[in-house]
Amino acid sequence: MGQTLEAVAIDYHTEAYRDAYSRINAIVIEGEAEAYxxxxxxAELMPEFNEDLTKLAKMEDRHKKGFxxxxxxxxxxxxxxxxxxxxxxxxxxFQKAFATGxxxxxxxxxxxxxxxxxxxxxxxxxxxxxxxxxxxxxxxVKDEYLHLNFGEEWLQNHFDNTKTNLEQANxxxxxxxWKMLNQVETDxxxxxxxxxxxxEDFMIQYGESLGKIGFNTRDIMKMSAMGLVA
Ligand code: Y39
Ligand code: FE
Ligand code: FE
Ligand code: FE
Numbered sequence: 001m002g003q004t005l006e007a008v009a010i011d012y013h014t015e016a017y018r019d020a021y022s023r024i025n026a027i028v029i030e031g032e033a034e035a036y037x038x039x040x041x042x043a044e045l046m047p048e049f050n051e052d053l054t055k056l057a058k059m060e061d062r063h064k065k066g067f068x069x070x071x072x073x074x075x076x077x078x079x080x081x082x083x084x085x086x087x088x089x090x091x092x093x094f095q096k097a098f099a100t101g102x103x104x105x106x107x108x109x110x111x112x113x114x115x116x117x118x119x120x121x122x123x124x125x126x127x128x129x130x131x132x133x134x135x136x137x138x139x140x141v142k143d144e145y146l147h148l149n150f151g152e153e154w155l156q157n158h159f160d161n162t163k164t165n166l167e168q169a170n171x172x173x174x175x176x177x178w179k180m181l182n183q184v185e186t187d188x189x190x191x192x193x194x195x196x197x198x199x200e201d202f203m204i205q206y207g208e209s210l211g212k213i214g215f216n217t218r219d220i221m222k223m224s225a226m227g228l229v230a
Contacts, residue, residue, distance in 0.1 A: 010192055012130045018076050020190035025071040026078035027086055027184065031118065032064035034087055035147075038094055038110040045103050049154075056150060059143045066140060070133040086183065089176045090114070097169075104155070104162045105169040111151025112209055113173055117180075118144045120201035121193070128192030148205075152212045159214035166213075167223065175227025177202075199228070 011017060039057035043050045071078050090109060097105035122141040126134055155162060181202075185195045203224050210220045 010128060010130075012074055016190055018074060020187040021071065021074055021076045022079045023082050023187050024184065024191060025067060025076055026080050026083035028067045028121075029064055029071070029078055030080060030083035030087055031114065032060050032067060034091060034094075035110060035114060035118075036060035036064065038106070038114075039147075041094075041098050042103070042106055042110065045098065045101055045106065046154075049150075052150065056147050059147070063140045063143065066136040070130075070136055073132045074130065086180060090173065090180075093173055093176070102165075102169075104158075104165040105173075107151045107155060108166055108169040109173055111147055112155075112206065113177055115144050115148040115151065116202055116205040116209060117177055119148065119205050120198050123201055124193045124197050125191070148209060152209050155213045163214070167219075170223045171226055174223070178228050 036057050039053050039060060043053035043057070046053065068078075090113075094106055094109045097109065119141060122137050122144065126137050126141070129137055155166065181195060181198060188195065188198065207220045207224050210223060211217075215223065
């Protein structure tokens with residue numbers, strides 16, 4: 001991955017950069033807003049973790065404010081309609097799972113898939129971000145590891161009776177993420193983020209998480225490539 005080695009100067013004020021940023025910034029703002037409400041809904045399903053989950057939700061709300069400031073700083077108006085559409089499938093799957101009290105699927109969608117997606121995207125973004133956004137994103141990504149950790153720990157403690165449910169939720173939701181990645185490939189590249197780097201980072205993070213939860217290497221390979229048509 002030459003991305004961090006080649007110091008390519010990026011002009012953050014070109015029309016092309018700001019146009020791509022209007023969609024990526026909106027995705028991140030919408031993602032943070034949905035993560036906020038997902039953690040509040042998880043708190044309803046897991047009242048014994050109400051305090052922890054409320055804390056995570058509040059972090060997501062702070063992230064949203066931070067990224068909103070990043071857009072303003074570049075004089076970009078985020079395309080929120082695009083972003084809502086971008087998340088609609090995952091959003092609707094989370095809501096369906098919530099409606100049936102399916103904690104495992106809700107955790108898989110928010111705390112594993114979406115958090116790993118965020119961690120990959122933010123880590124790839126940091127070296128190519130404008131100085132203002134870089135500072136904000138560095139602070140945010142630290143929190144995302146805590147969110148991922150919450151899901152990992154609970155799922156690890158309930159691995160034996162949730163394994164099948166997790167595999168099924170993975171089969172249903174991971175292909176959606178690969179589709180989402182294809183939808184932003186062109187815009188991400190304008191911001192200096194390569195799709196291959198995003199896929200690689202996601203796979204590493206997601207695979208590591210599945211391993212912590214209890215899946216073996218063979219399961220991890222099968223699960224993390226689910227729906228990936230590279
Ligand atoms: O837990 C969180 O804070 C996650 C909601 C935020 C989602 C971030 C989604 C990032 C995708 C960006 C794609 C850029 C290539
Ligand atoms: Fe966040
Ligand atoms: Fe998060
Ligand atoms: Fe890790």
